[in-house]
Amino acid sequence: MDFxxxxxxxxxQRSACIIAGIFEPRRLSIIAxxxxxxxxxxxxxLLRRGELEGKVGQVxxxxxxxxxxxxxxLLIGCGKERELNERQYKHIxxxxxxxxxxxxxxxxxxxxxELHVKGRNTYWxxxxxxxxxxxxxxxxxxxxxxxxxxxxxxxxxVFNLSARRELNIGEKAIQHGIAIATGIKIAKDLGNMxxxxxxxxxxxxxxxxxxxxxxxxxxxxxxxxxxxxxxxNAYLAVSKGSNNKPLMSIIDYKTDSSTxxxxxxxxxGVTFDSGGISIKPSSGLDEMKYDMCGAAAIYGxxxxxxRLKLPINVVGIMAxxxxxxxxxxxxxxxxxxxxxxxxxxxxxxxAEGRLILCDVLTYxxxxxxxIVIDIATLTGACVIALGHHIxxxxxxxxxxxxxxxxxxxxxxxxxxxxxxxxxxHEQLESNFADIANIGDRSAGVITAxxxxxxxxxxxxxxxxxxAGTAWKSGKNKCCTGRPIAMISQYLLNRAxxxxxx
Ligand code: BES
Ligand code: MN
Ligand code: ZN
Numbered sequence: 001m002d003f004x005x006x007x008x009x010x011x012x013q014r015s016a017c018i019i020a021g022i023f024e025p026r027r028l029s030i031i032a033x034x035x036x037x038x039x040x041x042x043x044x045x046l047l048r049r050g051e052l053e054g055k056v057g058q059v060x061x062x063x064x065x066x067x068x069x070x071x072x073x074l075l076i077g078c079g080k081e082r083e084l085n086e087r088q089y090k091h092i093x094x095x096x097x098x099x100x101x102x103x104x105x106x107x108x109x110x111x112x113x114e115l116h117v118k119g120r121n122t123y124w125x126x127x128x129x130x131x132x133x134x135x136x137x138x139x140x141x142x143x144x145x146x147x148x149x150x151x152x153x154x155x156x157x158v159f160n161l162s163a164r165r166e167l168n169i170g171e172k173a174i175q176h177g178i179a180i181a182t183g184i185k186i187a188k189d190l191g192n193m194x195x196x197x198x199x200x201x202x203x204x205x206x207x208x209x210x211x212x213x214x215x216x217x218x219x220x221x222x223x224x225x226x227x228x229x230x231x232x233n234a235y236l237a238v239s240k241g242s243n244n245k246p247l248m249s250i251i252d253y254k255t256d257s258s259t260x261x262x263x264x265x266x267x268x269g270v271t272f273d274s275g276g277i278s279i280k281p282s283s284g285l286d287e288m289k290y291d292m293c294g295a296a297a298i299y300g301x302x303x304x305x306x307r308l309k310l311p312i313n314v315v316g317i318m319a320x321x322x323x324x325x326x327x328x329x330x331x332x333x334x335x336x337x338x339x340x341x342x343x344x345x346x347x348x349x350x351a352e353g354r355l356i357l358c359d360v361l362t363y364x365x366x367x368x369x370x371i372v373i374d375i376a377t378l379t380g381a382c383v384i385a386l387g388h389h390i391x392x393x394x395x396x397x398x399x400x401x402x403x404x405x406x407x408x409x410x411x412x413x414x415x416x417x418x419x420x421x422x423x424x425h426e427q428l429e430s431n432f433a434d435i436a437n438i439g440d441r442s443a444g445v446i447t448a449x450x451x452x453x454x455x456x457x458x459x460x461x462x463x464x465x466x467a468g469t470a471w472k473s474g475k476n477k478c479c480t481g482r483p484i485a486m487i488s489q490y491l492l493n494r495a496x497x498x499x500x501x
Contacts, residue, residue: 001137002156003130003178005170007163010111011038014069015158017105019096021078021112022047024054031111035073039066043075055079056088057095061103072105078115086412089117089125090132097136100154107156113170114162122166123173123499126159128412130177131184131485133157138185140192140478179307180488184481187293187300191471191479195272195289200239200247200320203269203295207249207318210299214306216255222248232359234338238352239321241276241329246321248360249295251302257311261370263494265302265487266360268353268376269295269320276323276349277331284473291353293470293479294375295320300484301491310495315367319360323352335433339363340455345433353378354437354451361455371400372461374452375483381444383468391415391483392465394449400460407490410499413483415464418446425450 010018010031021029026047028036036043042065046052052060058077065073076096079088092112100108113125120128137154141147161170190198190206204221211219224245227236239246252262270291274280280288295318302316330336334346336355339362344355353376364372382392391408393415395401401417408415427439427447435454439447449463469482492499 001133001154003133003159003174005126005159005161005167005174007161007167010034011068013109015107015109016070017072017074017100017108018068018070019074019076019108019110019112021115022052022054022075023081024077024079026052026054027081029078029111029115031114032075035065035068039068042066043073052077057091059095059099061099070109074099074108076112082116084115084117086117086120086128089115090128093129093132094136097133097154101137101150104152106152106154107158108154109158109160111160113159122161123169126170126173127177129159130174131181134178134181134185138188140189142189143194176308176492179304180485182307183300183304183488184484186303187296187481187484188479190296190299191290191293191481195322198289198292199244199271199322200269201244203271203292203318203320204247204249206299207251210251210302210306216253216309217302217306218252220250220252222250230363231337231339232363233336234344234355235319235321235359237330237334237336237346238276238323238355241326242322242324244271244322248320249318251298251316251318253302253305253314253316255309255311255313258313260313262313262315262367263491264315264317264364264367264369264372265298266317266319266357266364266372266374267294267296267298268292268357268374268378269318270353270356271320271322273323273350273352274325276352277325277329278348278350279325280350287471287473287477290471290479291377292320293377293466296479297375297466297481297484297487300481301487304484304488305491308492310491312491312495314491315364317360317364319356321356323349338455342435342454343433345430345436347436348438351437351448354448357452358455361452361461365458369459372456372459373464373487374461375464375466375487377467377470378465379445379448379467381448382465385418385445386416386468388468388472389414391469391486392445393417393462394420394446394465395462396420396453396456397460397462400462403493404462404486404490407493408483408486411485411489413485413489415483415486420446420449420453
């Protein structure tokens, strides 16, 4: 889809459709008022007759409005004028996109970026509109034999800005919005792909393709025998029961404009988590194909960084493997020696994410990282703590945690920090090894992070638990692409782009 910005008045637009807001109760926005004037009261008469109240998301599509050059006018309810919040704004955009896409308007001029959303500027409104539009159009139909093609899908959306001086920032917002939304889209495709297709090898193939697409990216793959040499025994232990071999993708993005130390991003890429010998109950088990959403997020983020040519150095790592029960599987009670030399008693083979990540966290020391962030669908406990709306964040470095929370607020892809104080570490004590891989039932999201923190002593680190946010269950089951927007925002900020200007 094509996005652009311009600055003009509604009566001069000659388009397939003009989009204008109506506030509750039956109040015209400035644009709707202008349209009403030229059409000699056509719109206000409709409202008086009760055709549209103005509640958030209500739509009324009009054809051949008198004296209006455009073929259609789409009126959209925007709720009470000064009370429009961010979620409602995104909902309104998505409603418009779905309506236009299904009613034959292939191009449209949208006046909604002139709405007032508390605390948000034009950059934010345009970027969110782009992200929400691309999200609304997402659909995973690659594996359906009967693909339904729309006859006249929406192809072009023009955002009208109230002043010409805003055009530059509007264009930046479109550029960023498209990059982030595309990163999210390709990550969703990976997440939704079934686990018989999307295995370690498939993921590494995608990471290689990134290097073919972008000249600033180099991808190397660490295979099983190399992991053995490196002593990554905890990572290797997880995939022992699977025919799909573990493979780690190192996606290295470098720019000449930066000599600073790299930011390392690590994603959990368990392509299917059966639990292993500590096998999971069967209900909803298909959703454990989403246990690679951390790796998918890394893939999406690297796309964003390379596409926007951000002047920073970033290494993205996808830690791919599969957790299956088998006579070769690790057992509860096994002790493994991690790459760091610390020994771990595996009390539960279903706490596999931390076993993979701990070795990758040691591996990345070689990059002398500025910052390390891992992203993982790590604990069911995080879903209990924060539900499906907000990701969990735990860090050993306050400034990093603040920066990430700030980016999460700016992007609307939210995270919430949880504590990691000394007391929690005691839960991981083991009688037979340096540490156990699980604690007791309490504070599972925090003890998982405590485990990881024992491998991150040499650098500033943050852990993002996306167990509750990485995908949606139910009828609209789908990967969400989170936290790509949040991390992309963090990297935009690091690259010196200030979105609050
Ligand atoms: N991938 C799961 C975490 C998960 C569970 C994510 C449900 C999303 C929804 C992880 O590998 C896991 O199984 N964790 C265990 C840890 C436990 C054994 C300490 C869990 O959360 O139950
Ligand atoms: Mn598990
Ligand atoms: Zn898992």
